[in-house]
Amino acid sequence: MIVTKTSGDHSILASPRRLLFPWLVTGGFVALVVWSGLGIQVDMGALVGGEGRHQMAVYVKKLFPPDLSAPMLREALVGAIETFAISFVGSLLAVLIALPLSVLTTRTILYRGILYAGRRLGSGEKGFRVGVYASAKAVLNVLRTIPEIVWALIFVFLVGLGPFPGTLALGVHTGGVLGKLFGEVLEDVDPRPLETLRATGASRLQILFYGILPQALPQWTSYALYRWEVNIRAAAVLGFVGAGGLGQRIYISLSLFLEHQLLTLIIAVYIMVTLVDGLSAWLRRRLV
Amino acid sequence: MAPTYELKDLRKVFDDGSVAVDGISLTIEPGEHVAFIGPSGAGKTTLFRILNLTLRPTAGTMRLGGVDVSGLGESELQKARRRIGTIYQQGNLVGRLRVVHNVLAGNLGRWSTTKALVSLISPQGVDVARRALGRVGISEKLYARTDELSGGQQQRVAIARVLVQDPDIILADEPVSSVDPSLAASIVALLRDLSAESRKTLLLNLHSVDLALASFPRIVGIQEGRILFDLSPEKVTPEMLRALYAGDDEAVDIERVNEILSVSGLCRPIRK
Amino acid sequence: MRSSRSAGFADRFGSKSAFPYLFGFFFVISFILSLRLAQVDPRLLVEPAALANLGRFVRGMFPPELSPSFLQVVGPAILETIQISVMGTVVACLLAIPLGLLATSSLTWSGILHERAGRFYQGLWFGPYALSRALLSLFRSIPELVWALLFVRAVGLGPFAGVLALGISYGGMLGKVYSEILEGANPRPLEALHSGGAGRLGIVLYGLLPQALPSLLSYTLYRWECAIRASALLGFVGAGGLGLQIELSMRMFQFNEILTLLGALFLLVAGVDFVSGRIRASLVR
Numbered sequence: 001m002i003v004t005k006t007s008g009d010h011s012i013l014a015s016p017r018r019l020l021f022p023w024l025v026t027g028g029f030v031a032l033v034v035w036s037g038l039g040i041q042v043d044m045g046a047l048v049g050g051e052g053r054h055q056m057a058v059y060v061k062k063l064f065p066p067d068l069s070a071p072m073l074r075e076a077l078v079g080a081i082e083t084f085a086i087s088f089v090g091s092l093l094a095v096l097i098a099l100p101l102s103v104l105t106t107r108t109i110l111y112r113g114i115l116y117a118g119r120r121l122g123s124g125e126k127g128f129r130v131g132v133y134a135s136a137k138a139v140l141n142v143l144r145t146i147p148e149i150v151w152a153l154i155f156v157f158l159v160g161l162g163p164f165p166g167t168l169a170l171g172v173h174t175g176g177v178l179g180k181l182f183g184e185v186l187e188d189v190d191p192r193p194l195e196t197l198r199a200t201g202a203s204r205l206q207i208l209f210y211g212i213l214p215q216a217l218p219q220w221t222s223y224a225l226y227r228w229e230v231n232i233r234a235a236a237v238l239g240f241v242g243a244g245g246l247g248q249r250i251y252i253s254l255s256l257f258l259e260h261q262l263l264t265l266i267i268a269v270y271i272m273v274t275l276v277d278g279l280s281a282w283l284r285r286r287l288v
Numbered sequence: 289m290a291p292t293y294e295l296k297d298l299r300k301v302f303d304d305g306s307v308a309v310d311g312i313s314l315t316i317e318p319g320e321h322v323a324f325i326g327p328s329g330a331g332k333t334t335l336f337r338i339l340n341l342t343l344r345p346t347a348g349t350m351r352l353g354g355v356d357v358s359g360l361g362e363s364e365l366q367k368a369r370r371r372i373g374t375i376y377q378q379g380n381l382v383g384r385l386r387v388v389h390n391v392l393a394g395n396l397g398r399w400s401t402t403k404a405l406v407s408l409i410s411p412q413g414v415d416v417a418r419r420a421l422g423r424v425g426i427s428e429k430l431y432a433r434t435d436e437l438s439g440g441q442q443q444r445v446a447i448a449r450v451l452v453q454d455p456d457i458i459l460a461d462e463p464v465s466s467v468d469p470s471l472a473a474s475i476v477a478l479l480r481d482l483s484a485e486s487r488k489t490l491l492l493n494l495h496s497v498d499l500a501l502a503s504f505p506r507i508v509g510i511q512e513g514r515i516l517f518d519l520s521p522e523k524v525t526p527e528m529l530r531a532l533y534a535g536d537d538e539a540v541d542i543e544r545v546n547e548i549l550s551v552s553g554l555c556r557p558i559r560k
Numbered sequence: 561m562r563s564s565r566s567a568g569f570a571d572r573f574g575s576k577s578a579f580p581y582l583f584g585f586f587f588v589i590s591f592i593l594s595l596r597l598a599q600v601d602p603r604l605l606v607e608p609a610a611l612a613n614l615g616r617f618v619r620g621m622f623p624p625e626l627s628p629s630f631l632q633v634v635g636p637a638i639l640e641t642i643q644i645s646v647m648g649t650v651v652a653c654l655l656a657i658p659l660g661l662l663a664t665s666s667l668t669w670s671g672i673l674h675e676r677a678g679r680f681y682q683g684l685w686f687g688p689y690a691l692s693r694a695l696l697s698l699f700r701s702i703p704e705l706v707w708a709l710l711f712v713r714a715v716g717l718g719p720f721a722g723v724l725a726l727g728i729s730y731g732g733m734l735g736k737v738y739s740e741i742l743e744g745a746n747p748r749p750l751e752a753l754h755s756g757g758a759g760r761l762g763i764v765l766y767g768l769l770p771q772a773l774p775s776l777l778s779y780t781l782y783r784w785e786c787a788i789r790a791s792a793l794l795g796f797v798g799a800g801g802l803g804l805q806i807e808l809s810m811r812m813f814q815f816n817e818i819l820t821l822l823g824a825l826f827l828l829v830a831g832v833d834f835v836s837g838r839i840r841a842s843l844v845r
Contacts, residue, residue: 025839033650036643040719059714085597088590145826147793149705149803150818153810158613159604167598168605237705240796244598254709266706273701286579340755344676362681370757379748382770393766397757404762446752453756 066267067260075249076268083245083272086166087235091228093171094178097143101175102182104136109186109208140183143176148234152243166243170231178227185219186212218288225280225287232276236269246272290354292318292457292489293339298348300334300513308334309345310513318456321480321490323504325497327533331513332493336461339491340374341365353456370397373450375479377462380446383435387445390434391417394452420448424478440471447475451482457489458482465495472496476503497529620815630817633805634824641801641828644719644794645787648726652787653780655699655731660738662692667742667760667768672751692735699732708794722799726790730783737779745771774843781836788832792825802828 103109111121111129121129148169155165194211202210239247246269253262293316300309308331316322324332337343338350341357350357352368360368373394381390388411395413396404403412411417414430421427424444429437434445443463450458460479464472476492476499483490494500500507501521509516509524509532516532517524604610661667668674668685708725715721750767758766795803802825809817 021842032646036646036650039639039643040647040723056714059710082597085594088594089598089600092591141826145829146822147789147825149793149796150806150810150822154617157617157810158610159607163598164600164604167600233701233703237703240705250706250709254713266702269703269706270698270701273703274697277701286583342672342675342751342755362677365676366757366759368757369755372755372757374752374755376748376752379746380752382749382767384773385766385770389766389770393753393758393762394756396753396759396762396766399762401759401761401765404765408765449756455756 062259063263065260066263067258068264072261072264076246076264079246079249079265080268080272082163083232083235083239083247083269084276086163086170086238086243086245087228087232087276090167090170090235091174091224091231093167094174094227094231095224097171097175098178098182101136101140101179102186103208104132105140105179105183106186107133108189109212113191140176140179143172144180145176146173148173149238149241152238152241156242161242161244161248163244166235166238166245166247169238169243170234174227174231178223181223182216182220185216185223189215222284222288225284229273229277229280232273236272289318291315291351292320292353294349294351294354296349298335298338298350299346300331300338300343301346308513309338311348312510312513312515313348314508314515314518316489316491318489319487320506321483321504322492322506322508323500324491324493324508324510325495325500325532326510326516328495330510332510333461334513335510336374336459336491336493340372340459341369366397370453371455372457372459373453373455375443375446375450375458375460375463377465380449381434381442383433385434387421387429387432387434387437388414388417390445391420391448391452394420394449394454397453416452417448420451421445423451423482424448440467440475443467443475444478447479447482454486455488457491459491461493462495463492464499469496472499473503480504617815620813621819623816624819624823625814625816626820630820634802634820637795637802637805637821638824638828640719641788641791641795641803642832644722644726644791644799644801645784645832647723648730648791649780649784649787651723651727652730652734652783655727656696656734656738659692659696659731660735660742661764662688663696663735663739664742665689666745666747666750667764672747673754673760673763693739696732696735696739699728700730700736701732702729704729704790704794705797708797708799712798717798717800719800722791722794722801725794725799726787730787730790734780734783738776741772741775741779742768778840778843781840785829785833785836788829792828 107113110133111126151169151173152166155168159165159168189212193215194207197207197211235245235247237247237250239245239249240251242248246265250262250265250269253259253265293314295312295314298309298312299307301307310331312335324335326332334343338345341352344358353371357365357368389408392407392411392413395407399407399412406412418427418430421430421444424447426437426441426444426448429441429445434442437445443466446463458479463479464475467475476494479490479492480503482488492500492504501524505520506518507521507524508518509528511532517528665671666673668689669677669682674682674685704725707729708721711721711724715724745768749771750763753763753767792802792806795801795805796807798804802821806818806821809815809821
């Protein structure tokens with residue numbers, strides 16, 4: 001949108017629509033916030049003053065001190081390692097799922113763009129490829145819109161309790177998320193090296209491996225590592241629905257009103273998450 | 289009246305051991321116009337950052353208007369900084385802001401936070417900004433986005449901001465080095481005229497030797513953190529300049545300098 | 561790994577070449593151990609019981625439950641989810657702005673703004689800086705669902721607990737990213753303002769915020785997109801919204817209701833993504 005410059009003092013005499021848009025959006029957001037606040041009857045007064053704060057203080061006192069007895073610590077350690085394993089395998093499974101799906105949802109690999117210039121696809125074959133593209137995109141959407149915890153419920157229903165359904169849930173959901181992100185990277189690939197490869201007579205598959213993938217790998221690794229940070233948090237809570245790890249143990253402590261144990265487990269979650277965050281950041285520095 | 293600046297044996301050593309300023313003593317009286325020249329890396333920028341109270345010297349004393357600055361607390365330092373206006377070679381302004389806000393930012397030293405916030409929505413004292421921009425010749429750009437202006441225009445906006453700030457001292461660290469050379473002389477002249485009008489002290493770092501010699505009544509040559517000479521321009525000889533810039537990659541055009549030195553009436557008369 | 565190579569190899573590549581081997585080694589070991597610990601057993605997926613359940617599940621989903629009485633439950637749940645996400649993000653911002661500012665080292669004790677300040681003054685500001693960084697780390701490292709659990713216990717069931725849980729955990733994330741964005745700003749305009757006697761807040765208003773605002777807003781909108789997904793789930797622990805309904809339907813094995821709820825979630829997420837995406841695109845001007 002161009003700012004129309006006129007002579008004289010007011011060189012911001014932009015089109016009225018441009019000036020209106022930010023105000024409209026801001027007004028809309030303010031209205032949204034007010035409506036939401038009223039809907040939840042957020043009693044900020046009760047929160048900051050008297051009642052709410054008192055309730056929270058009472059509960060916090062119940063949590064301390066954390067239960068640091070040997071059996072509890074071992075339980076927390078086992079839970080932490082299990083959670084780590086869930087997030088690790090889950091993330092790898094996600095990458096495995098995302099790789100083929102991301103390729104299938106990149107139009108510039110399937111039927112358009114540099115790889116197909118100067119070559120006309122028959123309408124039947126093109127229709128088939130468009131169909132493949134659409135189905136793969138639909139699959140990705142389903143995978144990533146259904147939240148991990150719902151997937152966990154589904155897999156617990158299918159294969160029973162324990163860390164395995166948690167791993168599957170993470171893998172499937174994150175596979176959808178990464179599939180979309182990986183696909184975006186593929187679409188944004190620099191076409192110039194591809195042209196060079198084509199000029200030397202490389203086949204489409206060769207161009208994929210020698211031109212597209214090397215460009216995509218650094219960003220893919222970065223996304224996968226970043227997603228691992230999200231997954232460790234998810235892995236910790238999937239246990240609420242029976243999918244193992246620290247989450248399952250937290251659920252048990254809550255149900256039995258064992259607050260001190262609960263605090264120990266929460267501390268374990270904190271340590272685990274901080275560890276993986278650090279590991280992920282370090283790996284991103286070294287590998288990318 | 290006390291001198292504006294009184295420097296005695298000023299030294300600045302950085303954490304990596306490099307000595308940027310190595311024993312500088314200097315006195316500058318109120319209302320003086322002084323040009324600093326010297327090769328790059330000679331310590332001129334560091335000196336200016338000490339002068340505008342951004343850096344603390346490692347050793348030596350500096351008196352500002354007769355007051356020793358080393359004893360000043362943070363809030364007093366802030367008050368002192370209000371009296372010093374600095375123009376840098378680049379990066380004075382925020383591109384995304386409109387020119388009017390960048391100019392009015394000169395008031396930040398005296399505005400309350402509330403007023404500063406309000407002004408971002410509804411500019412306070414637009415006339416002052418407009419007049420300042422008029423003095424530097426670009427009043428029509430009042431509401432333009434700053435990054436839409438050329439380099440020379442942006443430097444003028446920076447000068448306008450200093451006018452709004454209305455300090456007693458103006459420091460300009462290579463203000464025209466990133467500007468089209470054809471505009472450099474006019475910007476330097478503008479600074480001199482504005483300072484003379486309100487009797488402000490003007491200290492300028494200049495890369496261009498001929499511009500310095502042609503425009504300023506006092507030239508200080510700095511080399512490796514020390515003052516090599518401190519003279520009026522007619523006393524500056526080509527040998528001194530060669531010695532000053534010896535070893536500097538960007539050779540000084542000695543011929544050009546000779547041309548200027550040979551012309552009588554070195555300092556451009558100040559407009560009354 | 562580098563045992564019996566010729567001296568030339570080690571000379572040419574130096575000690576850096578050990579890293580990929582070490583990394584690969586640990587990676588493989590971790591993978592195998594994790595497979596065991598996570599009790600990964602793909603055979604379970606193709607057992608008759610699992611396949612039968614799968615059949616039950618898929619058949620049970622269609623057709624989706626669209627009766628008016630059920631939709632009357634879904635509608636308010638959707639609205640509540642939106643409200644939780646909005647208020648949660650608002651609370652998160654309110655927390656993140658002060659904490660994020662304090663957690664910015666270039667504002668509090670390091671960098672050109674503090675070159676001249678005495679060691680004492682710098683030390684004075686380091687405390688709040690470190691404290692706010694620690695708080696932000698604590699807030700964002702505990703998953704929202706765990707916070708929701710705690711708040712439900714503390715202030716009772718309902719969306720309020722969800723708002724608080726979102727507010728704290730997202731506040732931690734927003735605060736950290738805010739401070740990173742602020743630290744990455746060009747310091748020269750800040751030095752220019754500082755040298756003219758502007759105070760810290762003046763420098764923030766006229767130097768930092770104009771530079772950083774588009775990125776700050778963009779990330780905050782992205783967090784809202786995440787919040788809408790998270791709000792749907794907080795219901796699992798009693799904090800209201802669609803999640804509560806999904807859990808109920810799952811418990812009662814009403815798969816057709818789940819399909820409707822998931823469909824509603826899908827539309828909700830798509831809507832928020834669309835709005836947020838348009839606004840973020842217009843910010844890049």
